[in-house]
Amino acid sequence: MTFLLDADGLGKRYGRQRVLTDCTVRIPAGHVVGLVGPNGAGKSTLLELAAGLIEPSEGSIRVLGEVPASSTRQLSQVGFVAQHAPVYRAFTVAEHLRLGAELNERWDSAFANSRIEQLGLDPQHRAGQLSGGQRALLALTMAVAKRPELLIFDEPVATLDPLARHGFLRNLMESVAELGASVILSSHVIEDLERVCDYLVVLSAGRIQLADDVADLTATHHRLVGGLDLRAGLPEGVEVIEEQRTSRQSTLLVRSAGPLPDGLPEAEHPDLENVILAYLNKATPIRRTEPAQPAAEVGR
Numbered sequence: 001m002t003f004l005l006d007a008d009g010l011g012k013r014y015g016r017q018r019v020l021t022d023c024t025v026r027i028p029a030g031h032v033v034g035l036v037g038p039n040g041a042g043k044s045t046l047l048e049l050a051a052g053l054i055e056p057s058e059g060s061i062r063v064l065g066e067v068p069a070s071s072t073r074q075l076s077q078v079g080f081v082a083q084h085a086p087v088y089r090a091f092t093v094a095e096h097l098r099l100g101a102e103l104n105e106r107w108d109s110a111f112a113n114s115r116i117e118q119l120g121l122d123p124q125h126r127a128g129q130l131s132g133g134q135r136a137l138l139a140l141t142m143a144v145a146k147r148p149e150l151l152i153f154d155e156p157v158a159t160l161d162p163l164a165r166h167g168f169l170r171n172l173m174e175s176v177a178e179l180g181a182s183v184i185l186s187s188h189v190i191e192d193l194e195r196v197c198d199y200l201v202v203l204s205a206g207r208i209q210l211a212d213d214v215a216d217l218t219a220t221h222h223r224l225v226g227g228l229d230l231r232a233g234l235p236e237g238v239e240v241i242e243e244q245r246t247s248r249q250s251t252l253l254v255r256s257a258g259p260l261p262d263g264l265p266e267a268e269h270p271d272l273e274n275v276i277l278a279y280l281n282k283a284t285p286i287r288r289t290e291p292a293q294p295a296a297e298v299g300r
């Protein structure tokens with residue numbers, strides 16, 4: 001099987017600073033992957049390693065079965081859009097498309113031109129005169145017109161207003177459906193990731209805390225509410241990801257590979273946001289919060 005990303009013991013150091021440590025993950029091709037983590041977690045570093053812009057300090061990384069940027073063929077298979085959707089501010093939209101055609105063997109001019117027209121971008125406008133949302137869409141068009149098998153975006157919607165974010169993500173999904181491409185996309189906005197991603201990677205403190213299919217994630221995580229002895233009574237195979245306690249009760253977010261054993265006081269399936277937050281808290285337990293609601297209402 002070809003993996004869109006296959007990292008084994010991957011590590012990256014900048015001088016003495018260890019940014020990524022022992023990252024091992026295998027993501028099958030065909031997914032739209034969301035990469036989430038706090039500021040400074042190492043998301044951009046991981047994406048730059050995947051795009052072949054930097055090299056690992058330890059371990060290995062393969063993208064679509066090959067070392068990133070190891071050949072012109074591998075480079076043409078990957079479209080990378082760095083943070084803040086970089087474009088050449090002094091170049092017009094039309095000049096961007098000409099540059100794309102010059103630099104990319106598989107450049108699809110017809111697709112690029114029709115996309116620019118659909119988006120209502122004036123080919124004679126300089127990129128520096130476009131709004132942030134329009135620049136992001138131009139960068140998206142440039143990446144997609146390469147006809148890559150994998151698109152990598154580093155926080156593509158970070159600077160956009162909600163409407164522009166929506167428009168960008170809709171365009172992205174349309175392009176992906178047309179290309180049949182895989183995507184890796186980092187974002188801090190969990191709602192956006194929920195909308196478009198079917199695979200999730202949580203990165204925190206330079207380590208991969210979680211990497212799984214979204215459907216599996218929501219099926220295998222459970223929220224339990226019970227007495228203070230709840231945790232001690234859990235059977236083998238049920239892993240506690242997060243625990244919140246009041247003076248009278250315990251609320252657990254647990255993962256169970258199989259069906260949850262009978263008799264456990266399940267409150268509800270947590271939504272994706274709660275699962276992500278539990279893994280982030282587990283990795284960097286800055287604070288232990290007590291539920292804001294009265295104890296009797298927790299889990300309703």
Ligand SMILES: Nc1ncnc2c1ncn2[C@@H]1O[C@H](COP(=O)(O)OP(=O)(O)OP(=O)(O)O)[C@@H](O)[C@H]1O
Pocket residue numbers: 014017019037038039040041042043044045046
């Ligand atoms: N070229 C570099 N030289 C030195 N340190 C770097 C370099 N690039 C990143 N770092 C450091 O690596 C750490 C991780 O940075 P990175 O940009 O990968 O995190 P991130 O998860 O993308 O953060 P954010 O969400 O804020 O964009 C930071 O402490 C950063 O200062």
